[in-house]
Every structure is written in C-alpha cells, then in structure tokens.
Amino acid sequence: MGPVALIEAHQLTRSFRIPVKAPGFIGAVRHLLRPHYTERTAVDRVDLRVEAGESIAYVGPNGAGKSTTLKMLTGILAPTSGQVRVRGLDPHRERVANARSIGVVFGQRSHLWWDLPIQESLRLLGDIYEVPRERFTRSLDELVALLELGDLLARPARQLSLGQRMRCELAAALLHGPELLYLDEPTLGLDVAVKERVRGFIRHINRERGVTVMLTSHDLGDIEDLCERMVMIDGGRIIFDGPLRAVKERFGRTCAIHLALRGQPLDALAVARQALPELAASCSTQPEQHQLVVQFDMAQAPVGSVVGRLLAALPVQNLSVQEPSIDSILRELYENRLQLQDPPR
Ligand SMILES: Nc1ncnc2c1ncn2[C@@H]1O[C@H](COP(=O)(O)OP(=O)(O)OP(=O)(O)O)[C@@H](O)[C@H]1O
16 A cells, blocks of 8 residues: 555534424424524544555445545535545545545436536536646547447436436546546446446546546445455444455355255155255245245355256256346345444455
8 A cells, every 4th residue: 555545534424503403393493593403413534545446335225424435535515523544635625626636426416507508518517627628639539439429419407317327427527638537326226238338438538548436326336346355334434445356255155055956755855955065054945835945055055066956856947146246245134234343354
C-alpha cells in the first residue's frame, strides 16, 4: 500500500437531527412551541482506505448508510465528526477542486439537461469543468465510440429510454477524465442486455484506464462482475472489508445436489448414505419421496466425486448442482444468519 491513499476516511461519522413530533395537529403545534429532536447516526466511525485503481462494492441493507457515505466522499454532505480526504482534499471544504477528479452517477439523478440535445449537455458540462477544447473532443469521441452514443447525441434526454440515458450519464460523468467514479445503483431498472453493456464499459474504464470505481448496488451481478473488494456497512458501521473472493471462499462452500429419482425406491436415503458415508448426515429426502437432496460443505468432499457416487448408486432421472451465489451469501449476511466477526482479510 502506498503512503497516501486515494480515499482515506478516519472515524467518519454523520448524524442527522430528526424532529420528534406527536401525531396529529396538536403534536405539530406542540413541536412548534417546544421542538424536540433526536439524533440518528447514519454513518458511524467509518475507517476506509481506497487505493488508486481499485474496484469496490459498497454494500449493505436499505438504510445502512451507503448513500450518506458517498455524499460525504463527494462533498455534498459535511461529516459530523471524523475525517475524510480524497486525493488529499477535504471533499466538502474543497468541493470544486474535488469535483474535478471525481465522476458521479447516481441512478436516480441526472447530469443532463432534460430538453437539450445530449451533445449540448455534454458540451455544457465540458465548459463547467473547463475541459480544454482539444481534450474535450478526444474524450467525447472516445466515449461516444465506447458507449455507442452516435445516434443519441442529437436527441434530448427526455426522449431517451432509461438504458440510453444511463449510457449518456456515464459519458457525462467521465467527460472531464476523473480518476474516481462513484456509482450509485448504476444498473437499476435496466434490461439484461443494457446492464451487460453498462457493466462492460465500467469494467473497461476500471481495468484499462485505471479509473477507481466505488459502487453501491443491490444488484449482485454488478458486484460480482465489477468488483474485487467488498465493503459492507450495516447500521452505519463497517462490518466487513475484504476481497470478494474471500467472502465466497469463506461462506460460499455449501453445495446442494438435488436429485430426482426414477420410480420410488423406498431405500433411496439409505442407499445415498451408504454411497456417501462421510456425508451421511447431509442427505435428506424431500416431501416427495422420489426427490433427494445432499447438502454439504465442499471442503468435505469434491462435488464431482459426490455426483459420481450418487449416479452409480441410484436410478437418477435428473440432477442439479446448486453452488452458492454471492446473492445467497449476502442475503444471509443481511439477515444476520452468518457472522462476520473475524473478517478474512
Ligand atoms: N437527510 C436525512 N435526514 C434524516 N435522516 C437521514 C437523511 N439521510 C439519510 N438519513 C437516514 O440515515 C440512514 C442511512 O441512510 P442512507 O441513505 O445513507 O442509507 P443507504 O444505505 O444508502 O440505503 P438505501 O440502500 O436504502 O439507499 C437511514 O436511517 C436514513 O433514514
């Protein structure tokens, strides 16, 4: 790790003052006369270090504190306490300078002027960021080619589909050549083909151009496709920070083999247990007697050998192997069914 990271947050905290009102008219009047507030800590003593070129998934359940963190990193919000530096700058105090080195795509909000042709919006953004004319042309040509925007440039944003607009948003966020790209739900609402294209582009600018990517998404495909590191926040606290690979290695070891058997052999369970003595306890039958499930830790036995022994021992009609996805792992983490106390980093 280099001495100065691209992003450095130390004990970063942000609270909001929430008015407490009794319901109804009387409550509203009382609040006017004697306002009462409570504090909600959205981001709670977060330490984070991001090196140039990384691709990070910043994940957590709804209300965990992801957007609030991003807002502090982009300078939209000031921290209540703690420190954050992006390229050595204080993002809130030095907002203009910070804006030059970051690109932001918030799925819900647009950079584009609704009624202006896309090329005019992009030109205006180039002027706002004071991108020299020659660099602007080069950058625009490159983005138009990569994102296939040619046919869209003359059309106003309001006429574009969500997917077309998202491609234009990405161009708008990258036109000034930022080192760091924040993406908040960049593929929300996009169909599978457009999602794939948007992901391909983000991967390209991260891997080929070295742009650091920090992404929040509830779409696990985005996370698996784009990110090498996962930082998980819950209740404002970071509860996990490590390589995505390590999360999969640590929690993604349970494999389930589902078997549909021909006929209804009464002793299928006993036969399976005999064929897999080391996994006897992992075999069970489904409510329908001709369905058998073997659920086991892949560290206990290789999947191929388990499948081979089951096929040899039983009249198998159909077989499916279900390996754990990052989707199921995250769901279980959010639901507190897996413990992250000892992060694998
Ligand atoms: N301006 C605000 N005023 C009061 N409370 C806020 C404000 N912004 C966020 N919060 C609260 O802070 C907590 C964290 O919110 P935040 O938007 O950062 O979560 P999130 O992880 O981005 O959630 P989601 O996945 O739903 O977008 C929530 O409890 C939210 O209600």
